Structures are given as structure tokens and as C-alpha cells.
Amino acid sequence: MARKKLIAGNWKMNGLLADGVELAKGVAAEVKAMGKPECEFLVCPPFTLLTSVKKALRGAKVALGAQDAHFNTKGAHTGDISPEMLKDVGCQYVILGHSERRADHGESNELINKKAVAAHQAGLKTVICIGETLEERDSGKTIDVCSKQIMGSVPDDSTAADTVIAYEPVWAIGTGKTPTANDVEEVHAAVRKVLAKKLGKGNANKMRILYGGSVKPGNAKEFLSLPDVDGALIGGASLKVADFMAIAKNSGC
Numbered sequence: 001m002a003r004k005k006l007i008a009g010n011w012k013m014n015g016l017l018a019d020g021v022e023l024a025k026g027v028a029a030e031v032k033a034m035g036k037p038e039c040e041f042l043v044c045p046p047f048t049l050l051t052s053v054k055k056a057l058r059g060a061k062v063a064l065g066a067q068d069a070h071f072n073t074k075g076a077h078t079g080d081i082s083p084e085m086l087k088d089v090g091c092q093y094v095i096l097g098h099s100e101r102r103a104d105h106g107e108s109n110e111l112i113n114k115k116a117v118a119a120h121q122a123g124l125k126t127v128i129c130i131g132e133t134l135e136e137r138d139s140g141k142t143i144d145v146c147s148k149q150i151m152g153s154v155p156d157d158s159t160a161a162d163t164v165i166a167y168e169p170v171w172a173i174g175t176g177k178t179p180t181a182n183d184v185e186e187v188h189a190a191v192r193k194v195l196a197k198k199l200g201k202g203n204a205n206k207m208r209i210l211y212g213g214s215v216k217p218g219n220a221k222e223f224l225s226l227p228d229v230d231g232a233l234i235g236g237a238s239l240k241v242a243d244f245m246a247i248a249k250n251s252g253c
């Protein structure tokens with residue numbers, strides 16, 4: 001089953017107007033120059049840049065995503081943004097349940113599930129993040145932790161058309177450390193099995209599972225050539241046009 005690779009940049013809390021627009025324009029120009037790339041591209045800037053990045057991406061096959069959403073459509077939720085609002089400014093995707101939100105904001109699997117249901121209802125695709133801490137890895141709980149996160153945070157009616165999974169070991173994020181290729185493939189294959197149990201084999205075989213955590217131009221090929229790795233969710237290296245595009249090119253896009 002051929003799954004189109006997704007090369008996704010999570011800009012996190014980075015970028016003022018001028019640099020965000022410059023970065024988006026740079027990515028747009030490079031993607032346009034590729035003609036018909038084999039991969040799909042996605043950038044997820046902070047909320048404040050969504051509208052200007054949308055403009056900067058005009059004419060390029062690069063999707064726009066946000067980094068979080070509330071589960072309500074509107075109302076008294078100071079500081080929150082609804083899926084409808086994201087759709088309204090041109091988002092196609094939203095990242096949910098990133099480990100930084102699980103840690104900084106205490107987001108539970110249940111909450112992430114509610115957010116994903118709301119995002120799908122609003123017509124957004126979700127990138128639902130899972131991943132173990134170093135302590136969990138060291139005690140041999142990686143697959144167990146990831147399975148529970150999938151079972152809890154992915155809505156029961158999710159499909160390969162509206163959901164992407166991102167496996168990001170917490171200890172590999174922003175650290176320069178990565179699991180071995182074998183470890184990554186083992187987790188991705190296990191995640192696909194859990195998805196098959198939850199959503200049926202058809203969806204599981206078509207659903208993209210991204211790897212994230214210190215993906216760089218130098219290691220992209222190793223990870224993205226694994227059979228169950230369908231793209232990358234890139235933090236630090238997505239803030240430089242050259243690095244982001246080198247990851248894509250090294251991954252066969």
C-alpha cells in the first residue's frame with residue numbers, strides 16, 4: 001500500500017512576522033521548483049503567523065497547519081482557538097497532543113481525543129502525537145505507552161483520510177539523540193497493529209505514521225526509508241529552509 005510521505009514542519013513557538021514570512025516564502029519557492037514532488041509538505045507556524053504564512057505559500061503545494069485547537073467551536077475560553085477558526089484562516093491540518101502540550105498543559109489522551117473529534121468535524125486533518133519518555137523507554141514500556149496513547153487519543157471513527165500519527169520519543173525531541181532505525185521501525189510497526197485493532201486493517205494500512213525527534217538532513221534517509229515510516233515531523237530543522245528541504249530531498253521526495 002503506497003502511502004504518500006508527509007514532510008511536516010512544526011515551528012513551535014518560533015517566528016516573528018518578518019522571519020516567518022521569509023521562511024514560508026523560501027519553502028514555497030523550493031517546493032515549486034521541485035515541480036511534482038513525491039511527498040506532501042506541511043508547515044505549522046504559531047497561531048500569530050497563520051494568515052501571513054498562508055499568503056506567503058500561495059501557489060505552492062504546501063499545506064498549512066496549526067499546533068493545537070480547542071474542542072469547542074466558540075465561546076468563553078479565553079486564549080483558546082477553535083478548529084473552525086483555524087479552518088477559516090486556511091488551515092488544513094492541526095497538530096494535537098504534542099508531548100510539549102501533554103507536559104506543559106497536562107493534556108490527557110481523553111482531552112486530545114475530544115480535540116481530534118472537534119477538528120475532524122470542522123474538516124481539519126489531525127496529526128496526533130504519541131511517544132515515550134526516557135524513563136518509560138528504559139523500563140521497556142515504549143510499546144505499551146504508545147499503544148495506550150493511540151487507544152486513548154485517536155477517535156474511534158478516525159480514518160486514514162483525516163488522521164496522521166506522529167511517533168516522537170520525548171527524549172529525542174530537540175536533543176540530537178535518536179532511537180536506532182530498528183527501534184523506530186519496531187514502534188511504527190507496533191503502532192500500525194494497534195491502529196488495525198482500533199480502526200480496521202484498511203485504515204491502518206493507509207494511515208501515515210510520521211517519525212519525529214531530532215530529524216536532520218543527515219539522518220532523514222535512514223528513518224524515512226523504513227517500511228512503516230511515512231514522513232517526518234520536524235522541529236528545529238524546519239526553521240531553516242535549506243535543512244527542511246534537504247530532509248525532504250534526502251527522503252526521496
Ligand code: 13P
Pocket residue numbers: 010098168172173174175176212213214215233234235236237
Ligand atoms: P526536533 O526536530 O527539534 O527534535 O523537534 C521534534 C518535534 O517535536 C516536532 O514536533
